[in-house]
Amino acid sequence: MINTMFVPQKQKHIMETPDMGKWELAGYEAALPVTEKSNPITREIDKADPVQIVHLLKECDAEIFQEEDDTLVNYKGRYTETRTSEPQLEVEIGQREGETSHRKVKRLYSASVLQTMMDVTKKVEAILKDPEHSLIILSGCGTSGRLAFLLATSFNKLLKGLHKNPSYAYIIAGGDKAILTSQEASEDNPHLGAEALKRVCAGKKKVLFIGISCGLSAPFIAGQLDFCLNNLDVFTPVLVGFNPVNMARNEIIEGWHLTFRQVAEKMEEVQETRRAFILNPAVGPEGISGSSRMKGGSATKIILESLLLAAHKATSNNKEVTAKNLLDWMKTYEKVHKITYSQGKMIAAMVKQAGTSLEKMGRIYYIGWQTLGVMGIIDASECVPTFGTDFSDVRGFINKGYKEMANREGDLTSRGPEFEISHEDFMMNVLPDVTENDTVVFIFTLDDDLLEIEKLANQVKNKTPNLHAISHVTTGQYVSANIKKTFASVMSMTWPIVFFEYEGFFLQKFQRELSTKWILNAISTGGHILKGKIYFNHMIDLKVSNSKLFRRAVAILQRFTSRSPIICQEALLKSIYETDDLSDEIRNVEISTHTTLAATKFKVVPTALVLLTRNCSVAEAMSRIQAKPVVRETIDRYLTAPGRKRTADQIEMQRDEENE
Numbered sequence: 001m002i003n004t005m006f007v008p009q010k011q012k013h014i015m016e017t018p019d020m021g022k023w024e025l026a027g028y029e030a031a032l033p034v035t036e037k038s039n040p041i042t043r044e045i046d047k048a049d050p051v052q053i054v055h056l057l058k059e060c061d062a063e064i065f066q067e068e069d070d071t072l073v074n075y076k077g078r079y080t081e082t083r084t085s086e087p088q089l090e091v092e093i094g095q096r097e098g099e100t101s102h103r104k105v106k107r108l109y110s111a112s113v114l115q116t117m118m119d120v121t122k123k124v125e126a127i128l129k130d131p132e133h134s135l136i137i138l139s140g141c142g143t144s145g146r147l148a149f150l151l152a153t154s155f156n157k158l159l160k161g162l163h164k165n166p167s168y169a170y171i172i173a174g175g176d177k178a179i180l181t182s183q184e185a186s187e188d189n190p191h192l193g194a195e196a197l198k199r200v201c202a203g204k205k206k207v208l209f210i211g212i213s214c215g216l217s218a219p220f221i222a223g224q225l226d227f228c229l230n231n232l233d234v235f236t237p238v239l240v241g242f243n244p245v246n247m248a249r250n251e252i253i254e255g256w257h258l259t260f261r262q263v264a265e266k267m268e269e270v271q272e273t274r275r276a277f278i279l280n281p282a283v284g285p286e287g288i289s290g291s292s293r294m295k296g297g298s299a300t301k302i303i304l305e306s307l308l309l310a311a312h313k314a315t316s317n318n319k320e321v322t323a324k325n326l327l328d329w330m331k332t333y334e335k336v337h338k339i340t341y342s343q344g345k346m347i348a349a350m351v352k353q354a355g356t357s358l359e360k361m362g363r364i365y366y367i368g369w370q371t372l373g374v375m376g377i378i379d380a381s382e383c384v385p386t387f388g389t390d391f392s393d394v395r396g397f398i399n400k401g402y403k404e405m406a407n408r409e410g411d412l413t414s415r416g417p418e419f420e421i422s423h424e425d426f427m428m429n430v431l432p433d434v435t436e437n438d439t440v441v442f443i444f445t446l447d448d449d450l451l452e453i454e455k456l457a458n459q460v461k462n463k464t465p466n467l468h469a470i471s472h473v474t475t476g477q478y479v480s481a482n483i484k485k486t487f488a489s490v491m492s493m494t495w496p497i498v499f500f501e502y503e504g505f506f507l508q509k510f511q512r513e514l515s516t517k518w519i520l521n522a523i524s525t526g527g528h529i530l531k532g533k534i535y536f537n538h539m540i541d542l543k544v545s546n547s548k549l550f551r552r553a554v555a556i557l558q559r560f561t562s563r564s565p566i567i568c569q570e571a572l573l574k575s576i577y578e579t580d581d582l583s584d585e586i587r588n589v590e591i592s593t594h595t596t597l598a599a600t601k602f603k604v605v606p607t608a609l610v611l612l613t614r615n616c617s618v619a620e621a622m623s624r625i626q627a628k629p630v631v632r633e634t635i636d637r638y639l640t641a642p643g644r645k646r647t648a649d650q651i652e653m654q655r656d657e658e659n660e
């Protein structure tokens with residue numbers, strides 16, 4: 001029987017997990033948070049060619065829509081006979097002795113999810129009736145914060161079109177600069193979250209707070225939810241994420257008194273009285289383990305756009321929202337998946353092109369119009385924390401810059417080159433240095449200014465032949481021959497004409513955004529896979545810049561070395577502090593001390609991997625990694641991952657250690 005995986009920390013920082021080599025045996029996989037698991041579909045994605053990469057990502061994204069299958073979950077930590085392929089096991093902490101209950105895994109279309117969505121739409125409608133004294137706030141960290149920004153501005157535009165005052169606001173951990181740049185550390189501060197929430201809704205009498213944390217793990221969001229739970233007269237908290245509550249993060253949050261799971265359990269209690277809500281369907285593990293920008297981000301868009309659009313439609317038609325309405329809105333997003341991936345071959349060609357550019361140390365530029373430009377900016381900004389690249393490797397630009405973005409803090413250009421996002425900035429400061437190693441992708445609809453598009457495209461064409469277009473057209477519209485001949489390739493998605501009234505126009509816009517997100521996620525992920533950044537389906541060389549990434553680094557080291565969590569954490573700390581003998585002082589300082597220092601270092605996880613497999617000094621491990629910069633080859637040489645044959649000396653070494 002394995003010890004339960006996440007218990008409130010007794011010792012500092014040690015995650016209670018089964019020790020080495022027992023991952024598969026004890027059903028450990030099933031007890032992992034869904035959002036952090038390795039997805040079997042992409043287990044060998046690092047060996048796939050562009051066409052296969054796109055196919056694997058398509059399969060992963062399809063899991064978002066998977067119906068509730070008859071997987072029964074048994075609480076007593078025993079296997080349950082299920083009709084799905086593998087035995088499911090979920091370890092519930094503190095379940096009363098003798099009580100076994102069966103529960104199905106909650107999915108996007110589960111009755112309980114639709115019911116909760118309906119309950120939340122009623123709260124939205126109440127807020128919309130009184131914009132003066134009430135507010136809907138969307139909040140998140142990283143990608144979840146960027147989507148909070150996009151959703152809030154989109155729905156305020158919808159209201160503006162109806163000559164109504166704005167009812168939405170957004171919070172992103174780290175402020176508006178986090179829309180464009182990686183501010184991973186701000187995720188770890190619950191006080192920062194609560195302070196930002198207080199500031200944004202000062203004076204409001206009724207606030208619907210929607211906190212987005214795909215992994216049910218961000219302390220920033222935990223702080224905001226807890227603040228709401230202590231002020232339920234004004235606040236109605238909604239938690240959006242993709243783990244069951246009993247898999248919410250259970251690590252004591254630094255400088256605070258609760259874990260995310262304790263906050264989520266309090267939310268569950270209050271949900272009984274319909275004064276708090278949790279929307280947390282499982283959508284399956286990410287194609288790159290833990291990369292919640294992908295399926296987590298897509299599912300966030302689908303759930304919240306369907307829910308909010310339904311509420312707006314009900315308000316303008318003065319009709320009740322039904323579960324069927326919500327199901328119909330969400331089902332239309334399945335068509336988006338079908339239409340988008342019907343272009344699999346062209347997406348693969350762009351993935352291949354991206355890989356070539358990145359391998360040649362070239363760059364990738366997304367030149368987008370309106371919110372499709374925002375999707376480009378979001379995908380580009382995620383590459384830094386996801387693949388450890390420089391901001392200049394993948395960049396997004398949008399017509400009219402901050403005017404089009406309509407972000408609260410306005411024009412950020414003066415903060416530095418990574419904040420230059422307008423087409424003018426691109427033409428003046430980037431285009432002159434574009435070479436044939438670079439790839440440029442235009443993203444637009446046929447309702448955008450086609451003359452402007454053609455003019456800019458011809459200027460780019462003089463600098464690189466790798467000029468591609470993603471265009472969204474409505475049935476009956478066709479990309480002109482002029483436009484076609486300007487681009488090396490044009491991927492054209494044709495969308496059905498929307499008949500339902502005003503909200504339908506926004507649904508079409510949202511669906512073109514999701515389609516674009518899937519394509520750009522494939523381009524940036526596929527490009528970095530082809531560059532050799534991914535091992536199996538893990539980004540091993542991650543920057544350990546917050547506590548979640550620290551945990552992921554230790555978990556990845558455990559997974560690839562089968563060593564104990566303690567040994568793996570020691571190796572990681574040796575690598576971060578560049579020392580062969582860790583002082584107790586280092587062992588016992590707060591995790592933020594480790595991550596603050598680690599954020600300034602390179603390749604600390606690969607170095608720790610070499611430390612664990614070669615029993616050498618940190619200096620020697622670092623020089624080996626320096627000598628062979630591509631992570632995958634480095635590791636291949638020293639390591640065979642679980643499930644692939646293990647070398648004799650590794651078995652020997654492991655046996656020695658176990659006898660220590």
Ligand SMILES: C[C@](O)(c1cnc(-c2ccc(S(=O)(=O)c3ccc(N)nc3)s2)c(Cl)c1)C(F)(F)F
Pocket residue numbers: 015032033036037038215216217243247248249250251289290538547548549551552553555556557559
């Ligand atoms: C799947 C894998 O074993 C793995 C990866 N990451 C992790 C984790 C990453 C981040 C965490 S965590 O920050 O502790 C966390 C994050 C979310 C959550 N709900 N609970 C805990 S665990 C785990 Cl538990 C396993 C592998 F292979 F990737 F290492």
Ligand SMILES: O=P(O)(O)OC[C@@H](O)[C@@H](O)[C@H](O)[C@@H](O)CO
Pocket residue numbers: 140141142143144187212213214215216217218290291292293294296382385386
């Ligand atoms: O939404 P969560 O689980 O709280 O995660 C919030 C952020 O850590 C997450 O968005 C991160 O920036 C992305 O790079 C993940 O791919």
